[in-house]
Amino acid sequence: MQAVRRPTLSEARLESVLETAPDGIIVMDEGSRLLIFNKACEQLFGYEAGEVLGENVAMLMPQEHHDNHDLYVQRYRATGERKIIGIGREVEGRRKDGSIFPLDLSVGEALTPNGRQFIGVIRDLSARRETERRLAAVQADLIRMTRVSALDEMGSALAHELNQPLTAIMLYLQALEREVQRLQSAETQLEPRAVELLGKATREAQRAGSIISRVRQLVEKRAPERKRSDLNTVVDEALELAMLGRRRSIILERHGPEVLPVVFVDPVQVQQVVLNLARNAVEACQDADRPTLTIKTWFESDSVCFSVGDNGPGIAAEQMRTLFSAFRSENGNGMGIGLTISRAIVQNHKGELLVDPGGNGHGARFTVRLPIAAEERVANRDSAAAMPMAAAAEPDKT
Amino acid sequence: MTVHIVEDDDGVRDALSELCKSVGRKVRLYPDGEAFGAGTDVSPTDVVLVDLGLPGEHGTEVIRRINALPIPPRVIVISGLPLADIHFAMRDFANVAVMRKPLTSELLSLLM
Numbered sequence: 374m375q376a377v378r379r380p381t382l383s384e385a386r387l388e389s390v391l392e393t394a395p396d397g398i399i400v401m402d403e404g405s406r407l408l409i410f411n412k413a414c415e416q417l418f419g420y421e422a423g424e425v426l427g428e429n430v431a432m433l434m435p436q437e438h439h440d441n442h443d444l445y446v447q448r449y450r451a452t453g454e455r456k457i458i459g460i461g462r463e464v465e466g467r468r469k470d471g472s473i474f475p476l477d478l479s480v481g482e483a484l485t486p487n488g489r490q491f492i493g494v495i496r497d498l499s500a501r502r503e504t505e506r507r508l509a510a511v512q513a514d515l516i517r518m519t520r521v522s523a524l525d526e527m528g529s530a531l532a533h534e535l536n537q538p539l540t541a542i543m544l545y546l547q548a549l550e551r552e553v554q555r556l557q558s559a560e561t562q563l564e565p566r567a568v569e570l571l572g573k574a575t576r577e578a579q580r581a582g583s584i585i586s587r588v589r590q591l592v593e594k595r596a597p598e599r600k601r602s603d604l605n606t607v608v609d610e611a612l613e614l615a616m617l618g619r620r621r622s623i624i625l626e627r628h629g630p631e632v633l634p635v636v637f638v639d640p641v642q643v644q645q646v647v648l649n650l651a652r653n654a655v656e657a658c659q660d661a662d663r664p665t666l667t668i669k670t671w672f673e674s675d676s677v678c679f680s681v682g683d684n685g686p687g688i689a690a691e692q693m694r695t696l697f698s699a700f701r702s703e704n705g706n707g708m709g710i711g712l713t714i715s716r717a718i719v720q721n722h723k724g725e726l727l728v729d730p731g732g733n734g735h736g737a738r739f740t741v742r743l744p745i746a747a748e749e750r751v752a753n754r755d756s757a758a759a760m761p762m763a764a765a766a767e768p769d770k771t
Numbered sequence: 772m773t774v775h776i777v778e779d780d781d782g783v784r785d786a787l788s789e790l791c792k793s794v795g796r797k798v799r800l801y802p803d804g805e806a807f808g809a810g811t812d813v814s815p816t817d818v819v820l821v822d823l824g825l826p827g828e829h830g831t832e833v834i835r836r837i838n839a840l841p842i843p844p845r846v847i848v849i850s851g852l853p854l855a856d857i858h859f860a861m862r863d864f865a866n867v868a869v870m871r872k873p874l875t876s877e878l879l880s881l882l883m
Contacts, residue, residue, distance in 0.1 A: 533852070536872045536873060537782060537783055537872070538782055539872075539873050540851070540872040540873040540874055541780070541783045541785070542786070543873050544786035544874060547879060548789040548790040548793040551790075551879075552793055555793075582873040717853075720855065720859055
C-alpha cells in the first residue's frame, strides 16, 4: 500500500539527503531494529540495506557490545541518563566480513508518532587512524634517532673536552720523565719513591686515555644508512613533523623546483637536520609580527641544497662564536647541541652546513649542501658490482 | 730548530712547550692562527705543531699558509676531533702527519 503512494516533499528530501550524505546514517526504533540504512552505510559495513533493515542494530557492532546494546537502550529508557545521545563518541563497528573498524558515532533522538527513534551518524575513522599511526611511527623513529645521536654527540664532545686536560697531563708526565732520566744520568740521588709514583701516575693517565679512545670508537663507528633519496620529500616530511603541535600559526613559505637530482643520503638523519633547523627557526621568530619560515630547495652544479630561514631578530655576534659548541654554549637553550648534531650529520655526508646570522631586520638562515656526484658514483659502482653476482646466480636457478 | 706551537688550550700548549724544552728544543707559542700570522719568521728547519680546532681561523688555514712558503717547514697536526672530522678537514693535505690527542710518546720521537 505504502509503496504505491507518491512520496511527500519531505520524504523526497529525506531520501535525497540519505542518498548523497557522505556519512553513514542509520535510524532505529526503541527495539533497536534498523529502519534506515543509507548508501554510505552500505559502503562502510558491506551490507545491502535489504539485508539489515528490520534486524537488530547490534549486528553492526563487535561481539562484546553486541550482547550489551539492548541493555544500554533499556537503561536509557529507564533512567533517561545520556551516555551517547547528543554527545557522540568513538566506537567500533563490525563489517559484514567480520572485520572491526573505528568510527565516530553521533546519536540523536526523535519522538515520532511511531514512538521513540534514534538517529545515528557514522564517520569512518580508519583512514585517519592509519595516518595517525604512521605519523606517530615516523615521529618515534626520529625521536629515537635524535636521542641516539644526542648521546653520540655528548659522548664524543665529552671525550673531546676531557681529552684536552688529559693530553696536557700526559705531556707533563713525559716531560717529567725526561727530567728524571737526566737527573739520574747526572748521578744525582733521586728519591726512589718519587720515581715509582711518577710511573704510577703515567700508567693511570694512559689508562684514562685508552678509556677515552674506546668511547670514541663506540660513538664514531655508527655509519649512516644511505639510500637514493629525493630531497624535496625528505624536507617536506620533516617539516610536517616540525609543525605538529604548534599552537601559534606559523607561516610556511616553501620554494624550490619540483624535481631535484637524486641524492645518496640517510633520509632519517637528514630529516633530523631539517627538524632541528626548523625548530630553531620557529623558536627564533616566535616574537615576530607574522612568524614566517622560509624553506628553499635547489640544485647547483654538484650539490643539492636546502635552506631554512626565519624572520626573527637574527643571531647576535657573541652567540655566533659558540653556536656549534655542545658544551660551551652560553645560550643554554639546547640550540648548541642540536646544531652540533646537525653539523656532524651533514659532515658525515661530506656536505656543508652554513650560517647566515642575519640581523638588522633580517632573520637567520641556515643552508645545507649535500654533494651528489661522489655519492652517485658509489651507487653506480655498487649496482654494477651487484650485477655480475646476479648474473652468476642465474644458471644455478635454471 | 725551533718548535712553533699553535694551540688554543692553555694546558695543552704549556705541556707541549715543557715537553719540547725537556728534549732541548726552543719553543714559540701561539694561542691561535692569527697570532701565528704569515709564518715568515719560521725557518725551513723548524717544526710547526698545529691544532685543527682553533678559535677563529681554522687550523687548516694555518697549514695552507705554511705550505705557501718558499721552503715550507715540517707540519705536525695535533687534534682531538673525531676521526671523520679529521679526515674531512685534512682531505687536501695528504702528506701532513696527524697525531690524535691524547698524544703518545710517538710525538717525542718525532721531535728528537
